[in-house]
Amino acid sequence: MSRLRVLLPFGLLIAFWWAIKSGFDISDKLLVAPPQVWSSFRVLIGHGILAEYVSTSLSMIGIATLVSFAIGVPLGFAVGTNRYAARALEGFLRYLQGISGIAWLPLAILWFGFTHTTTLAIVIYTLIVPIIFNTMTGVRAIPENYILALQSLGASRLRIVTDVYFPGALPSIVVGTRLGMGYGWRALIASEMLVRQGGLGDLIFGARTFGQIDRIMVGMVIIGTLYIVVDRLLVQPVETMTLARWGVLRK
Amino acid sequence: MIFSRVAWKLLPAAPAFVILTAWFVYWLVVRPPPSVIPSIADVVRTGAELAFGGRLLGDFIASMGRLLGGVAFGIATGMIMGFVAGVCRPVATFLNPLVVFFNAISGIVWLPLVIGWLGVGNALATFLIWNTVFFIIFQNTVLGIQLVPEVLEQGVRALGGGRWETIRTVTLPGALPYILSGVRSGLGFGWRALIAAELVGATTGLGQLIFSGSEYHRADIIIFGALLIGAIAMLMDRWLLAPIERRTVVRWGLVAASRGR
Amino acid sequence: MSSDKIVVSGFRHFFQSDSGPVQATGEIDVTIREGEVVTLVGPSGCGKTTLLKAIAGFIMPTEGQILCDGKPVRGPGRERGVVFQELAILPWRTVRRNIAHGLEIARVGKAEREQTVERLIGLMGLVGFEDRYPHELSGGMRQRVAVARTWAADPDVILMDEPFAAVDAMTRLTLQEELGRLCATTHKTVFFITHSVEEAVFLGDRVLVMTKRPGTIKATLDVPRHGKGGRDWDSFTGDPEMRAISEQVMHLVHAERV
Ligand SMILES: Nc1ncnc2c1ncn2[C@@H]1O[C@H](COP(=O)(O)OP(=O)(O)OP(=O)(O)O)[C@@H](O)[C@H]1O
Ligand SMILES: [Mg+2]
Secondary structure (H helix, E strand, C coil): CHHHHHHHHHHHHHHHHHHHHHHCCCCCCCCCCHHHHHHHHHHHHHCCHHHHHHHHHHHHHHHHHHHHHHHHHHHHHHHHHCHHHHHHHHHHHHHHHHCCHHHHHHHHHHHHCCCHHHHHHHHHHHHHHHHHHHHHHHHHCCCHHHHHHHHHCCCCHHHHHHHHHHHHHHHHHHHHHHHHHHHHHHHHHHHHHHHCCCCHHHHHHHHHHCCCHHHHHHHHHHHHHHHHHHHHHHHHHHHHHHHHHHHHHHC | CHHHHHHHHHHHHHHHHHHHHHHHHHHHHHCCCCCCCCCHHHHHHHHHHHHHHCHHHHHHHHHHHHHHHHHHHHHHHHHHHHHHHHHCHHHHHHHHHHHHHHHHCCHHHHHHHHHHHHCCCHHHHHHHHHHHHHHHHHHHHHHHHHCCCHHHHHHHHHCCCCHHHHHHHHHHHHHHHHHHHHHHHHHHHHHHHHHHHHHHHCCCCHHHHHHHHHHCCCHHHHHHHHHHHHHHHHHHHHHHHHHHHHHHHHHHHHHHHHHHC | CCCEEEEEEEEECEEEECCEEEECECCEEEEEECCCEEEEECCCCCCHHHHHHHHHCCCCCCEEEEEECCEECCCCCCCEEEECCCCCCCCCCCHHHHHHHHHHHCCCCHHHHHHHHHHHHHHCCCCCCCCCCHHHCCHHHHHHHHHHHHHHCCCCEEEEECCCCCCCHHHHHHHHHHHHHHHHHHCCEEEEEECCHHHHHHHCCEEEEECCCCECEEEEEECCCCCCCCCCHHHHHHCHHHHHHHHHHHHHHHCCCC
């Protein structure tokens, strides 16, 4: 039943696409029919090409997430627990949020060339701001009474960090990481399109230069599917778990 | 006391101050090639030249036109579709998987395909912005409508109001705060999508300005352009979007008040 | 013959705000003897919480001095436990782990910790809810957990700031009796803030009444505790002496209406 609910809309969409393609006799340079996409997919899979592109993109987003998390969370804590740091950095971070990572891409290319370093720099820049922001907001949303109560139980500063700040901010950190991964994934694709050193962005943009619409469409489907799989199967369960258990924290 | 209050006021400028100082000192000591790291003076001079040479205004207008077109189109279509899906559950159920999927590839991912359909230029950039904004507005509209408390609708029904009466007086105003907050984030995302789109998919605009900087190895143009993009985003948020959000809060008050009566 | 536990002398407090200092309390002198339950009533905004926070060590008094066991209070400490009005037990810890928290911090051994926690769970009527999270509990139960956590840490002095204000009237009666029993059996020094005159008289060995803002101590009334304490509502409501004291306090409080 629920499988039908998912398959039916896509089935109709594919039928519609096919009908347009053959009904209006659209050129293969603009749109290809579903079977062509399927066979292109099989070719890419068969030669291990797709696996190569996918693993490049996935390892980039993985590394960027780890780095951003390792730097962003402690920084968010520092900013969230110190009102001077918060006042100093909040406006600056907001300003940075207005400059998308892609806007820095030309500069990164000048600095690091057409390399993975360039892409990583852009993706980390994109990912880290929401992580810092959400860690900071999470820390600051913790009711002061939690901290006072622990102090009067004789808790040290470290103890308050491990027992109050960290668990209190965790749901917010997870939300920030999830958001960041979403933005980062898009920035990754865009960066790969211009840097052209492998990855799914390279796949679809390279296919463009050869007019291989079938490959572009395979790439698009893969990009969407991977995002959904990582987001729904990996990140969202963690979010639901933390939010459900401690959801009360946010009223 | 006075001193600490002044320091508190100045604190938000601290990061800019630190970065500018570090940049200045680095430049004095290391003397890097200007094509990689320009001096502060270079960036300022370039900015002035671009601004007074007229190029900047043209790029700004081109970008803004695309942004407004794409966002307006995204809001209109997103609201209409969202409204239909919000009021009529089967439509929402049908669309949901498609929305999840196309949301995952919204924006820049379409560029290689659509560039073949629309060519390089305004239409392409507008399409990419529309594609980004649409899903945000759509989802917020559906959510807003579904979250309108049922009792409110029942209240109007009980007074003899018909379906359209209910939608007009309860559902639409009730969902408005969500829609407005969707507009706020939609504009922010649209702006980002625009810059990305213009890097490849246009011959004018602020994104293209930055990109041309990298082609001519002019880091000063890139840095000036990026800082300007951030400044525009900030000003838009302060003058256009924050007022919208304030209105949203007021609307919430209205909703709560009408519930109390 | 008991000694002075907490001595507040010449206390006055001002908060800094954007429009200059705000006076939160008038001059206050209070002495709380060891093993005594002192309750404090006063109109809203008169500075009750400010006084309690100063004794707890969360804020430094602008003027005057606060001594605990003869030593000046310099910050929060384990010997002074605090129960807040609300929002102070951690939502990510179960009932059991919340109650054990103070003991964990004090590095008390596991066996002893479990024994103490078990005892308090029994005393506070939380049996069967040990492994629930706070959001799965009613407001009254959450407050019991907060009280139990403070008691488990075994401080010398317990400071309570309107702990039952957010609890419904029925539950409040039970909680007050439970707290009364706890006070009587453990002989703790307790400082208890409340809005309710009845609650103040019911629980206190001594009731302090504050004037309106900026508050000073307006009157002190002794409440004779016959027998072992006798803090149960049946005997309280039937006792003419108690009623007389309540009326007296009520008059004093009414004069301070804002
Ligand atoms: N952090 C603060 N900054 C500025 N003024 C404060 C602060 N905390 C309290 N005040 C002011 O100090 C006065 C005393 O506050 P306090 O919280 O001690 O009152 P209270 O007696 O506990 O009132 P209530 O019964 O309503 O809890 C109030 O007028 C309050 O506005
Ligand atoms: Mg108070």
